Amino acid sequence: xxxxxxxxxxxxxxxxxxxxxxxxxxxxxxxxxxxxxxxxxxxxxxxxxxxxxxxxxxxxxxxxxxxxxxxxxxxxxxxxxxxxxxxxxxxxxxxxxxxxxxxxxxxxxxxxxxxxxxxxxxxxxxxxxxxxxxxxxxxxxxxxxxxxxxxxxxxxxxxxxxxxxxxxxxxxxxxxxxxxxxxxxxxxxxxxxxxxxxxxxxxxxxxxxxxxxxxxxxxxxxxxxxxxxxxxxxxxxxxxxxxxxxxxxxxxxxxxxxxxxxxxxxxxxxxxxxxxxxxxxxxxxxxxxxxxxxxxxxx
Amino acid sequence: xxxxxxxxxxxxxxxxxxxxxxxxxxxxxxxxxxxxxxxxxxxxxxxxxxxxxxxxxxxxxxxxxxxxxxxxxxxxxxxxxxxxxxxxxxxxxxxxxxxxxxxxxxxxxxxxxxxxxxxxxxxxxxxxxxxxxxxxxxxxxxxxxxxxxxxxxxxxxxxxxxxxxxxxxxxxxxxxxxxxxxxxxxxxxxxxxxxxxxxxxxxxxxxxxxxxxxxxxxxxxxxxxxxxxxxxxxxxxxxxxxxxxxxxxxxxxxxxxxxxx
Ligand SMILES: Nc1ncnc2c1ncn2[C@@H]1O[C@H](COP(=O)(O)OP(=O)(O)OP(=O)(O)O)[C@@H](O)[C@H]1O
Ligand SMILES: [Mg+2]
Numbered sequence: 001x002x003x004x005x006x007x008x009x010x011x012x013x014x015x016x017x018x019x020x021x022x023x024x025x026x027x028x029x030x031x032x033x034x035x036x037x038x039x040x041x042x043x044x045x046x047x048x049x050x051x052x053x054x055x056x057x058x059x060x061x062x063x064x065x066x067x068x069x070x071x072x073x074x075x076x077x078x079x080x081x082x083x084x085x086x087x088x089x090x091x092x093x094x095x096x097x098x099x100x101x102x103x104x105x106x107x108x109x110x111x112x113x114x115x116x117x118x119x120x121x122x123x124x125x126x127x128x129x130x131x132x133x134x135x136x137x138x139x140x141x142x143x144x145x146x147x148x149x150x151x152x153x154x155x156x157x158x159x160x161x162x163x164x165x166x167x168x169x170x171x172x173x174x175x176x177x178x179x180x181x182x183x184x185x186x187x188x189x190x191x192x193x194x195x196x197x198x199x200x201x202x203x204x205x206x207x208x209x210x211x212x213x214x215x216x217x218x219x220x221x222x223x224x225x226x227x228x229x230x231x232x233x234x235x236x237x238x239x240x241x242x243x244x245x246x247x248x249x250x251x252x253x254x255x256x257x258x259x260x261x262x263x264x265x266x267x268x269x270x271x272x273x274x275x276x277x278x279x280x281x282x283x284x285x286x287x288x289x290x291x292x293x294x295x296x297x298x299x
Numbered sequence: 300x301x302x303x304x305x306x307x308x309x310x311x312x313x314x315x316x317x318x319x320x321x322x323x324x325x326x327x328x329x330x331x332x333x334x335x336x337x338x339x340x341x342x343x344x345x346x347x348x349x350x351x352x353x354x355x356x357x358x359x360x361x362x363x364x365x366x367x368x369x370x371x372x373x374x375x376x377x378x379x380x381x382x383x384x385x386x387x388x389x390x391x392x393x394x395x396x397x398x399x400x401x402x403x404x405x406x407x408x409x410x411x412x413x414x415x416x417x418x419x420x421x422x423x424x425x426x427x428x429x430x431x432x433x434x435x436x437x438x439x440x441x442x443x444x445x446x447x448x449x450x451x452x453x454x455x456x457x458x459x460x461x462x463x464x465x466x467x468x469x470x471x472x473x474x475x476x477x478x479x480x481x482x483x484x485x486x487x488x489x490x491x492x493x494x495x496x497x498x499x500x501x502x503x504x505x506x507x508x509x510x511x512x513x514x515x516x517x518x519x520x521x522x523x524x525x526x527x528x529x530x531x532x533x534x535x536x537x538x539x540x541x542x543x544x545x546x547x548x549x550x551x552x553x554x555x556x557x558x559x560x
Contacts, residue, residue: 157402157410160395164403167392174351174390175403175462176377177410234394234442 003132008255010136012248013143014204015219018197019247020150020240022220024190027228027239028154030166031080033187034091036194036220038098039072040213043195044202045102048111051118051203058119062199069195070188072098077184102210110209118203135204142200146193147240154236162186163236194220215272222275223247225282250275300498301327301350301466306359308345308522319345320356321522329465332492332499334509336541337519343502344384346519347468350500352376363466381464381497383455383472383488390455393444397435397454398424400443404458427457431487449480456484460491467492469501506538520548 018040025033043065050056050064072094079090103109120135127134153159164172165182172179194216202208227246231238257266257274266274308320319342327333335343348354350361352373361369363379383390391400401424402415416424421439428436431453435446443451452472459467469488473481489512492499503509509516516533518526518541525548528536 153412155414155416156412157415158412160399160403160415161410163399164392164395167394168389170353171390171392172403173353173374174377174382176374178372178374234396 004255004259006136008252009248010139012251013139014197014200015251016143016244016247017146018194018216019220019223019243020147021190021193022217023224023243024186026221026224028163028166029183029186031087031183033076033190034088034217035072035076035094035191036216037213038095039069039191039195040198040216041102041210042068042072042098043198044208044212045105047199048113048202048208049106051113051116052111058117058122058203062196065199066192066196070192073187073191074184077187081180081183106208106210110207113203113206120204143244147244151237151240218276218279221279222250225279226250300329300364302362304360306349306356308349309357318522323524327498329498330496331515332513333515333517334513335500335502335517335519336509341519342522343519344470347470347502351380351382351468379464380466380468381459381462382468383459385471385474387448387451387475391443391451394442396440396442398439400454400458405461431457449476452476452484453487456487465498467497467499471502471504506541510536518544
């Protein structure tokens with residue numbers, strides 16, 4: 001039981017970094033970005049192939065993964081802002097392109113990391129006095145650091161402009177800002193984080209698979225929405241905290257569903273269906289509630 | 300400071316082509332204050348949009364400070380040009396706080412990774428809000444979406460002043476406000492224009508404002524400037540004169556009749 005919770009927490013934090021990426025596009029930039037399903041794998045693929053074939057340092061590959069994800073975000077951004085392709089389609093195109101690219105990077109559909117020194121092994125050695133908690137502590141520190149850097153960034157001049165771009169683009173243009181560049185930058189940051197998450201998850205679970213990114217957008221949205229319904233605040237600190245809490249809750253629920261769900265006939269393969277339905281409900285309920293309250297007022 | 304050379308703008312709407320601007324020439328010196336009147340659809344907003352760069356003219360040239368900016372994107376013209384429109388929602392970011400909106404306005408060029416709101420900056424903001432006299436100094440951390448239209452428009456004017464534009468475009472910027480707020484917002488604007496000597500174009504349907512403010516008055520109709528009064532000519536004009544000119548042009552302006560009673 002305790003070990004389930006520890007694993008759920010570890011995963012909640014690792015996938016939480018991807019959820020922070022989704023939060024940036026969906027909540028801050030107001031840009032529903034599907035690139036993440038591809039860039040998550042890009043991070044995992046780059047990290048794994050550099051570790052396995054080239055013996056890179058497991059920390060260094062995280063930075064490289066972030067950079068690769070950022071490039072993917074830039075491509076989506078350019079498709080949208082320079083070529084005028086709608087946001088959803090730009091994301092889909094990037095995602096599909098990335099599928100081929102990820103296979104190229106990996107050279108095969110999956111890579112096992114069982115024989116290499118992953119970041120997790122390094123941490124288990126280095127933090128060994130903590131025993132079974134060592135990975136959780138490390139993952140918690142990494143995720144908190146990412147979150148705090150993000151919070152600080154959104155308080156800088158550029159961070160403020162990025163937030164305003166998603167809020168009232170015309171106003172930001174009138175303040176002398178090239179909002180196209182801002183969107184491209186925001187997408188780069190978002191997909192960089194998603195790829196970082198992918199690189200961490202690959203090292204954590206000991207493999208990279210070309211299909212491991214499917215549904216990243218939906219699980220990211222689930223975390224954003226669950227967290228947002230628990231903590232209603234406009235402050236970036238609280239919003240980002242809520243995303244991580246949402247991710248933790250989601251992963252815990254998934255763990256329990258996988259472990260005990262068989263009682264009601266639940267299979268692992270049903271997970272994406274159930275998650276999507278939860279997201280649909282979470283998206284529709286507020287709109288529905290508003291319509292109802294308006295109808296009541298009209299009476 | 301600002302020069303327009305035979306600006307034309309045609310819009311395509313379905314099969315038809317609407318000529319919103321049919322060859323506008325205008326030359327403004329630094330510190331000039333032009334008021335623009337004209338019926339609905341005369342092309343006043345289109346004119347300001349062409350100057351601000353949010354729409355491209357079909358033909359003609361826009362020159363700012365001797366530089367041809369006709370095709371320069373709007374965000375690059377923003378270093379000289381500030382604009383306030385009729386819509387109180389247009390000038391501020393609703394989800395962000397008053398302080399954050401003010402911080403966005405005060406810094407035009409070269410935004411960096413410095414902290415946007417320092418303690419010093421916050422104290423300045425409190426002073427700026429105190430001088431508005433709308434009790435907003437206690438609400439710096441409220442999202443702007445909670446403000447009334449008048450409060451938002453007053454904030455927009457403050458933001459425009461912080462950016463220190465050299466050219467200010469006002470498009471019926473008090474039209475959506477109640478009389479009290481409208482008066483307050485026009486006072487703020489006047490103070491700002493006087494203090495900074497900023498080159499200003501103000502579109503209005505209020506004939507008294509059009510006569511009381513500025514040193515030049517344009518009357519537009521169907522995309523053309525039909526009358527252009529400067530200096531003493533403008534001083535001598537009365538509301539009645541304007542009404543007469545309107546009827547001479549067979550211009551019907553419902554808003555005009557309402558406001559001159
Ligand atoms: N985007 C557009 N597409 C098509 N026609 C347009 C567009 N914008 C403006 N027009 C047309 O151009 C003409 C001038 O419009 P404009 O908004 O400049 O008038 P205005 O003088 O500001 O009027 P008002 O006093 O009502 O604000 C109108 O006939 C209008 O219908
Ligand atoms: Mg108009």
